[in-house]
Amino acid sequence: xxxxxxxxxxxxxxxxxxxxxxxxxxxxxxxxxxxxxxxxxxxxxxxxxxxxxxxxxxxxxxxxxxxxxxxxxxxxxxxxxxxxxxxxxxxxxxxxxxxxxxxxxxxxxxxxxxxxxxxxxxxxxxxxxxxxxxxxxxxxxxxxxxxxxxxxxxxxxxxxxxxxxxxxxxxxxxxxxxxxxxxxxxxxxxxxxxxxxxxxxxxxxxxxxxxxxxxxxxxxxxxxxxxxxxxxxxxxxxxxxxxxxxxxxxxxxxxxxxxxxxxxxxxxxxxxxxxxxxxxxxxxxxxxxxxxxxxxxxxxxxxxxxxxxxxxxxxxxxxxxxxxxxxxxxxxxxxxxxxxxxxxxxxxxxxxxxxxxxxxxxxxxxxxxxxxxxxxxxxxxxxxxxxxxxxxxxxxxxxxxxxxxxxxxxxxxxxxxxxxxx
Amino acid sequence: xxxxxxxxxxxxxxxxxxxxxxxxxxxxxxxxxxxxxxxxxxxxxxxxxxxxxxxxxxxxxxxxxxxxxxxxxxxxxxxxxxxxxxxxxxxxxxxxxxxxxxxxxxxxxxxxxxxxxxxxxxxxxxxxxxxxxxxxxxxxxxxxxxxxxxxxxxxxxxxxxxxxxxxxxxxxxxxxxxxxxxxxxxxxxxxxxxxxxxxxxxxxxxxxxxxxxxxxxxxxxxxxxxxxxxxxxxxxxxxxxxxxxxxxxxxxxxxxxxxxxxxxxxxxxxxxxxxxxxxxxxxxxxxxxxxxxxxxxxxxxxxxxxxxxxxxxxxxxxxxxxxxxxxxxxxxxxxxxxxxxxxxxxxxxxxxxxxxxxxxxxxxxxxxxxxxxxxxxxxxxxxxxxxxxxxxxxxxxxxxxxxxxxx
Numbered sequence: 001x002x003x004x005x006x007x008x009x010x011x012x013x014x015x016x017x018x019x020x021x022x023x024x025x026x027x028x029x030x031x032x033x034x035x036x037x038x039x040x041x042x043x044x045x046x047x048x049x050x051x052x053x054x055x056x057x058x059x060x061x062x063x064x065x066x067x068x069x070x071x072x073x074x075x076x077x078x079x080x081x082x083x084x085x086x087x088x089x090x091x092x093x094x095x096x097x098x099x100x101x102x103x104x105x106x107x108x109x110x111x112x113x114x115x116x117x118x119x120x121x122x123x124x125x126x127x128x129x130x131x132x133x134x135x136x137x138x139x140x141x142x143x144x145x146x147x148x149x150x151x152x153x154x155x156x157x158x159x160x161x162x163x164x165x166x167x168x169x170x171x172x173x174x175x176x177x178x179x180x181x182x183x184x185x186x187x188x189x190x191x192x193x194x195x196x197x198x199x200x201x202x203x204x205x206x207x208x209x210x211x212x213x214x215x216x217x218x219x220x221x222x223x224x225x226x227x228x229x230x231x232x233x234x235x236x237x238x239x240x241x242x243x244x245x246x247x248x249x250x251x252x253x254x255x256x257x258x259x260x261x262x263x264x265x266x267x268x269x270x271x272x273x274x275x276x277x278x279x280x281x282x283x284x285x286x287x288x289x290x291x292x293x294x295x296x297x298x299x300x301x302x303x304x305x306x307x308x309x310x311x312x313x314x315x316x317x318x319x320x321x322x323x324x325x326x327x328x329x330x331x332x333x334x335x336x337x338x339x340x341x342x343x344x345x346x347x348x349x350x351x352x353x354x355x356x357x358x359x360x361x362x363x364x365x366x367x368x369x370x371x372x373x374x375x376x377x378x379x380x381x382x383x384x385x386x387x388x389x390x391x392x393x394x395x396x397x398x399x400x401x402x403x404x405x406x407x408x409x410x411x412x413x414x415x416x417x418x419x420x421x422x
Numbered sequence: 423x424x425x426x427x428x429x430x431x432x433x434x435x436x437x438x439x440x441x442x443x444x445x446x447x448x449x450x451x452x453x454x455x456x457x458x459x460x461x462x463x464x465x466x467x468x469x470x471x472x473x474x475x476x477x478x479x480x481x482x483x484x485x486x487x488x489x490x491x492x493x494x495x496x497x498x499x500x501x502x503x504x505x506x507x508x509x510x511x512x513x514x515x516x517x518x519x520x521x522x523x524x525x526x527x528x529x530x531x532x533x534x535x536x537x538x539x540x541x542x543x544x545x546x547x548x549x550x551x552x553x554x555x556x557x558x559x560x561x562x563x564x565x566x567x568x569x570x571x572x573x574x575x576x577x578x579x580x581x582x583x584x585x586x587x588x589x590x591x592x593x594x595x596x597x598x599x600x601x602x603x604x605x606x607x608x609x610x611x612x613x614x615x616x617x618x619x620x621x622x623x624x625x626x627x628x629x630x631x632x633x634x635x636x637x638x639x640x641x642x643x644x645x646x647x648x649x650x651x652x653x654x655x656x657x658x659x660x661x662x663x664x665x666x667x668x669x670x671x672x673x674x675x676x677x678x679x680x681x682x683x684x685x686x687x688x689x690x691x692x693x694x695x696x697x698x699x700x701x702x703x704x705x706x707x708x709x710x711x712x713x714x715x716x717x718x719x720x721x722x723x724x725x726x727x728x729x730x731x732x733x734x735x736x737x738x739x740x741x742x743x744x745x746x747x748x749x750x751x752x753x754x755x756x757x758x759x760x761x762x763x764x765x766x767x768x769x770x771x772x773x774x775x776x777x778x779x780x781x782x783x784x785x786x787x788x789x790x791x792x793x794x795x796x797x798x799x800x801x802x803x804x805x806x807x808x809x810x811x812x813x814x815x816x817x818x819x820x821x822x823x824x825x826x827x828x829x
Binding site: 298 | 798819
């Protein structure tokens with residue numbers, strides 16, 4: 001009886017916390033949260049990689065229990081989406097071409113699907129596993145770049161897709177952790193940057209062009225979206241923990257003291273008042289110059305943002321006008337990071353929070369939950385597509401071709417004919 | 423019909439830091455063209471403050487430094503100035519523009535300049551730093567301190583002009599008495615500061631304003647030269663030509679060749695109400711002839727009642743720093759063995775290991791400084807690699823920036 005409810009579970013295994021969210025579709029057709037649980041990772045995940053299985057399992061089990069209690073359901077029995085990140089994630093663009101030989105030269109939905117299917121025919125290295133593939137854009141007649149080529153007149157259609165792939169073994173790590181905790185079925189891996197994009201970007205931003213930077217405790221993901229297509233994405237294995245570590249090394253302090261300094265930001269109010277030293281209790285009492293803290297923090301953030309900016313520039317993303325920047329993740333709650341980001345990029349910056357939150361939510365509208373919420377939203381869309389394809393007749397499936405179609409990132413469900421999986 | 427919209431006179435503050443800075447602002451106070459500037463002299467050394475002519479004098483950090491200088495130590499300079507932050511905030515908060523001048527290499531200026539830069543940034547005041555770099559005969563260590571100062575200042579100021587001191591005496595004959603040589607140097611610097619202040623004034627006819635300046639100079643390390651020339655009606659009808667000649671002869675400009683080989687040139691012409699359009703035209707055209715096609719040019723023209731009967735022309739040439747600094751090569755070699763300097767994102771500063779022999783033959787095997795490269799909590803994890811850079815190592819360590827740990 002319970003298992004008939006269409007529950008979707010999202011699991012975000014991060015460096016600072018492990019978070020589980022469960023949701024069901026409501027009567028308006030949106031996903032709404034029924035349960036949420038989380039537990040601190042306590043050092044079991046470092047830079048996005050699981051290094052201590054035992055501790056991670058305990059935290060995950062705790063999170064699952066909390067979510068199950070809140071939802072009155074056993075959330076680990078259902079369709080599950082897990083966010084994967086960390087180094088080893090690479091993104092690449094591939095294209096597929098079809099020639100339109102119809103008399104009226106009108107591009108139809110089948111042509112689009114054929115082109116997308118051709119785009120999927122690329123070789124992958126044996127240790128790589130493609131996690132997500134999404135539309136980038138379409139080019140008609142090698143000249144015109146369009147978002148939706150259906151009903152355009154053209155003889156040739158190139159479909160560009162953006163594929164995110166990761167190391168097979170590392171992804172298996174995430175899945176096996178879930179299996180150890182007692183999850184049945186196959187959890188579906190999703191790149192956390194993509195999930196955040198789903199969770200916090202507005203439609204207007206996706207159309208006009210937006211850069212997304214999600215900075216958590218362990219890693220920083222970035223993604224460039226334009227005209228509802230993804231142009232570039234990637235991961236830098238540096239996060240907020242690195243800032244705390246820099247402080248610990250630079251000032252000879254304990255790492256937990258440094259984390260506290262960053263969290264309560266007392267040094268900022270001292271700087272405003274004009275005091276030069278931050279006093280830390282203990283034996284012996286330490287007086288740390290505020291300017292040193294500011295310097296270390298500034299250097300580290302500036303370096304990370306400059307690296308990401310370099311990545312965007314290499315791919316030519318800055319040429320698209322109207323691009324703004326959305327900053328999310330735990331580090332977005334740290335105001336100096338936002339200021340430095342504004343200086344480095346010189347574009348309008350917004351702190352991204354989960355959009356369209358529904359359900360039993362409290363305190364979830366913080367940037368820390370953008371990945372988990374995004375996973376839920378993505379999972380819902382994915383599940384709808386899977387359901388739609390299952391209901392199709394065999395003949396239609398045979399005609400339209402079922403396997404290997406790229407998932408349009410933000411398109412209407414009715415135009416979808418098959419699912420994304422690779 | 424009178425001009426209803428009267429442009430507000432901008433409030434420009436000029437701060438002189440340290441020994442060299444004090445001398446410059448001292449000179450500046452004595453010039454009649456500088457009456458609209460708010461000039462402040464800041465130092466920890468009480469004696470040098472006493473001999474300075476500025477109207478406002480600030481002795482920084484009297485309790486700890488006891489009226490003495492900082493002894494060429496950046497950390498001392500930083501500490502002293504950090505303590506005075508609220509005072510600086512009070513001084514400069516009402517300004518529209520802040521110009522800071524001093525000689526990098528000393529303790530007060532190199533340590534204090536970044537502090538002032540950060541106070542100005544907090545109050546969102548645009549800043550222009552006109553710093554001189556030490557003479558070559560002052561030695562390697564001062565040069566190194568100056569370079570560190572430049573590195574510190576680059577990200578926090580809007581405009582940074584580095585003037586090499588060596589240029590000051592390049593055009594003087596060797597039999598000129600020492601005192602008058604240094605006096606001339608101070609005068610040149612003061613004129614240079616004045617020239618920059620003129621360029622940055624609002625209300626210009628053809629405006630070369632702060633945003634142009636900032637776009638050229640922010641975040642890029644560059645070597646700049648300033649040439650400044652003044653002529654008045656007493657010099658005859660050809661005064662613009664004479665001003666131009668004087669400008670080209672100014673020692674800080676280096677040589678006329680600089681104009682052609684620079685990456686960018688900013689020029690500004692200021693005169694009184696009697697300046698004629700024909701003069702302006704001729705002057706700007708002649709300058710264009712000198713500059714040529716290669717550099718990017720920004721020009722500005724301004725009139726001011728104080729400049730009655732006089733014409734002043736200032737030219738700043740900017741060459742971005744892309745080359746190896748041969749004077750510091752022999753010094754950098756042992757350090758480069760220990761850390762790879764990753765300058766992927768700053769302006770291109772290519773460091774090649776010295777293949778040319780250093781100017782002084784030193785056959786002593788010095789001790790390599792032991793620098794502990796520490797990763798802290800990440801020492802047992804697989805390194806976070808980005809294009810051959812290990813990002814786990816703290817950024818300040820990779821950039822070799824000194825951090826004051828306090829007590």
